[in-house]
Amino acid sequence: MYKPEAACLKDLYDDPATRMVIVTRSLSAQEARYFDDTLQYVPRSEKIASDAIAIIINIKSQDSIFTLHGLQEQLSGEANNNKKIVF
Numbered sequence: 001m002y003k004p005e006a007a008c009l010k011d012l013y014d015d016p017a018t019r020m021v022i023v024t025r026s027l028s029a030q031e032a033r034y035f036d037d038t039l040q041y042v043p044r045s046e047k048i049a050s051d052a053i054a055i056i057i058n059i060k061s062q063d064s065i066f067t068l069h070g071l072q073e074q075l076s077g078e079a080n081n082n083k084k085i086v087f
Contacts, residue, residue, distance in 0.1 A: 002072050012043065022048070 003011075008021040009031065026045040027035070035042045055071070061083075073079040 002076065013038075 005023045005025075008023055009027075011018040012021050013034070027043065032042045055066075070079065074081075074083065075085055
């Protein structure tokens with residue numbers, strides 16, 4: 001799901017079914033204290049990217065431009081087209 005960062009962290013705080021969120025930063029000291037004080041657990045963080053996403057498309061593709069919104073629709077399955085995302 002695409003959500004604002006604050007909503008992702010709120011889910012991590014409030015919803016026991018949420019076991020992982022991907023956000024652009026580590027927890028602040030205050031957020032880490034909250035987890036430690038209330039849940040006796042501080043989530044760990046790992047760097048998985050550095051300020052970029054690489055998009056590679058087939059040279060025969062008719063698309064000449066796409067937007068972040070279009071990419072989000074494609075990744076979430078909301079786009080009505082026959083293109084496939086491969087990780």
